[in-house]
Amino acid sequence: MKVLKKHNRNPLTQSGFSVIELMISISLGLLVLLAVLEIFSASMQGVHLQNNFSRVQENGRLATELIVRDIRGADYWGCIDDISEISNHLDTSPSSGYNPSILPTAGHAINGQNDVTSQTISSVNVIDNTDILTLRGATSISGVKINAPMSATDETIQVSISNSIPQGHVILISDCREADLFSNTEQTTSTNAQIGHAVGTLSTGIDNVSSNLSHTYGEDAQILSPYTKVYFIGENNSSSNSLYRADNGVANELVRGVNNLQLMYGEDTSGDGSINIFTATPTDIDQVLSIRVSITAESGDNAQGTSLERTYNTTANIRNRTLQ
Template sequence: MKKNQTYFLQTGMTLIEIMIALLLGAFLLGGVIKIFVNAKQTYGMQEGLSRLQENSRYALEILSKDLRLSGFQGCISITDLTPTNTATTAITSPVVAPAISSPTPATIIVGYNGSEASPVTTTWSPALPSALSGLATPITPGTDVITVVFGESCGGYLSADMASASSDIQISSSNTCGIVDGDPVLISSCSNADLFRATTGTTSTLIKHNAVSLPATCASPPCYKTSSEVFAYRAYSYFIRPGASGEPALWRYDNTKAASSSSNPVEILDGIENLQILYGEDTDADGVANQYKTAANVTDITDVASVRISLLARTSENLASQTLTYDYNGATGVNPGDRRIRRVFNATLAVRNRLQ
């Protein structure tokens, strides 16, 4: 008798096939991981560079705005009239505030050149004023400092003529001045200008003062009429020092207020490692700079027609695969010893109120 035999076909994979499949899968997975890592690194670098560029442009915008305004006091030029100053004494009430110097063509821009010696020393030329040299966290050695003085327009047009030279000043309700007790105020017409401090009782539309006479030379009031304007008086110093995050940062000190650990100076933004400034002297009175010098080498600050700013910015993290050297302020091939990316940003600005 013939027996029926049943044959079964082999199913599944052999060990060799499994090993080949695992190897191919590992290659594919490795490729995916590499693509992901590269994409993450590229994204991190792009984000870091974008922030670096954004911070640098904003820093240049802030500095440029104030430098262009230096010496501004309305329709009368600082070169034609220096404001009469009644705020020459420090005050302790209602707020603590230092004495204010009247702006002049020689003081609307003042530069301080950081030591360029090697190694860098903690000195500046000319010497820093005590308000800046005495900061709890010192300014970064070797970096420059600049102070600019101007009246900031805030829509403070007089809503009524001053009845007398000692009258309170009424300004339009649409102003954005935000002037409070103790704030320095600049008032000007096309023929007069005065600097004083607001006193107790000042509101958003009424500025009280203790000036004996505004203007000091007014023979027949009203000398300040509705065409006159009130400005928020600014005297800012810009410099570099470590920020709250520990990164180098651009800071601004308000010279019209007392130093405060919480509000003066204020950090503008981090990632700015160095600030270098050159001053363009107009030696032939044609309104154009003939030569650029450091603050220490300027012959006559009143001849400065333009300012050249150079910022060195860096990323907050080590984004490069290796240490990158950079060129800055005449130094070439500088090795910072880290893998941060650095960029240099420059701007040349006219001192407009000296060119009028």
């Protein structure tokens, strides 16, 4: 029978990592870890950069699209092509709440202010050395159509209507002869199917001083709602900059991360229907046919140290002037 011998292990004869080998191993491990951290950091910076690029692109394109869309639709008053052809029946006295700057009676469908300083619009501080653009026009009221011609200038307007028009709402009625601006005096337009323009005291809105329109309107006339839109760069509640639009005197923040708005106006100086010059200060604003918009947008990610800024330029025609 084979007997297995037991070998005694002397602790003094056992070997392991030396201090030097251990230090080398730790150093190599740290180098590998640092390399991994560098790759991770570079990857995260790339992600932040891509996100910021996407953000600044989104801000710039959205801001540009909003302004361009309203420029194209400005100066529309139905069939008439001149704002001066609108007859105003509203009470213009100061006590009535009448504000000419937000109505067609301001005199121009388009106004621009170049490199403004120390201005406030609807309690929002406008950023110095930026431009302000004011656009006026009228939009159709959905679901409203005249279904019977007027027989007298003081007669209520018979309409087919799917939604009620509030009493005191300012209305523009327009055909190819002329247009009239007045407050609706009917309280239940959807029930009565008519729009009024009587003289009297309204609980809300601006009173009419005359009930007689400029002429009788037929079924081909349009019922429109006039508007005034003012674009500007303002300081938001986070102490950064945003694109704002004041709709009929009420400012609304549209796009954050927009730092600058600059405008150039394409003017027909020769009267031949073509643009002869682009200028920041046109001599006749009523001869402006297009507007060149320059928007500067930023990502706003200053905490990561990778904030991006980019300028977007585009030119929009005022269709209601160029297509006449």
